[in-house]
Amino acid sequence: MSTAPGTASPGGVQRSMRLAVAINPQASFGKRRAVGPAVVSALQASGHDVIVLAQPNYELLRRETARVVEEGGVDALVVVGGDGMISLGVGIVAETSVGLGIVATGTGNDMARTLGLPIDDADASIAALQAALAADPRRIDLGRVRHGELTTWFACVLSAGFDAVVNERANRMTRPRGSHRYTIAMVRELLSFRPVTYRLKIDGVPQTTEAMLVSVANGRSIGGGMKIVPQAEVDDGLLDLFVVDRMPRHRLLRVFPRVFRGEHLSLPEVHITRVRTVTLDAEGIVAYADGERVGPLPVEVSVAPAALLLYA
Numbered sequence: 233m234s235t236a237p238g239t240a241s242p243g244g245v246q247r248s249m250r251l252a253v254a255i256n257p258q259a260s261f262g263k264r265r266a267v268g269p270a271v272v273s274a275l276q277a278s279g280h281d282v283i284v285l286a287q288p289n290y291e292l293l294r295r296e297t298a299r300v301v302e303e304g305g306v307d308a309l310v311v312v313g314g315d316g317m318i319s320l321g322v323g324i325v326a327e328t329s330v331g332l333g334i335v336a337t338g339t340g341n342d343m344a345r346t347l348g349l350p351i352d353d354a355d356a357s358i359a360a361l362q363a364a365l366a367a368d369p370r371r372i373d374l375g376r377v378r379h380g381e382l383t384t385w386f387a388c389v390l391s392a393g394f395d396a397v398v399n400e401r402a403n404r405m406t407r408p409r410g411s412h413r414y415t416i417a418m419v420r421e422l423l424s425f426r427p428v429t430y431r432l433k434i435d436g437v438p439q440t441t442e443a444m445l446v447s448v449a450n451g452r453s454i455g456g457g458m459k460i461v462p463q464a465e466v467d468d469g470l471l472d473l474f475v476v477d478r479m480p481r482h483r484l485l486r487v488f489p490r491v492f493r494g495e496h497l498s499l500p501e502v503h504i505t506r507v508r509t510v511t512l513d514a515e516g517i518v519a520y521a522d523g524e525r526v527g528p529l530p531v532e533v534s535v536a537p538a539a540l541l542l543y544a
Contacts, residue, residue, distance in 0.1 A: 249307040254285040254297045256313030267337045267354045268312045274358045298324050314338010319522040326385045331369045333361050333543040343388040346451035347544050364543040371538035372466040375450050378532040386521035388451035392512050394444050396520045427478040433511040445476040448533045459494035469537040470506045477501040509534040
């Protein structure tokens, strides 16, 4: 009698899986380098066949990981890192039968927060991964971004407003090396930021609006726990368009603490619309998906229901 990958056999012994483990050595700015080897050791000790993937930079790691997965024979891809590594994994295994496992060791870890995964405890993260691999995987939705001739996938949030501008600034900064970099970039950007005129097409209906923040969410948070859509579900077949209308900069600064706590939904400037497809266009705005740069607007964002096989 055979068992599916990731399930226990009738005798209680977990079936061995062939796993590719992609490790970001720079996660949390290199502060958690020991987690990747610990993940590999734990998986091997559990009887899994592990292919270790580690490269000196993100692009080389992406290419090597894609090559290994495309060659076939891999049951699941495990990514060790933050939202950037989840983005890497999603881009490779979206709409395939290869599952994705996650050990969150990044700075923001927004997708891990959405999924309820451990984020500050390596032992708990490894235990959660092993438990997920021993259970049936689930299917969750993804966001699909079309920009020009290119397609980008995201699991959590696409940002295309003030938050994306802050991301641009934060990525240019070298200090501080940690989660406070985003907060400092936000405060600095507030000194010059102006509302943006957006041309939207929401499920085919055109709309023009002046806004401070515009995001399209599958998950719940950005920026390391800013709960922009606290009630979002990753398996409902829809995305959430999050818009914050024009407001004075001083009010926006006061609103941000409420957003981090998820207490902003009653504000008159905040609008959340459930969508299947939305086109975003505005001058001088760059889109980010799961913290990774997509490129300048316009972009078309659509939901891909059940596009990701997830071990979590």
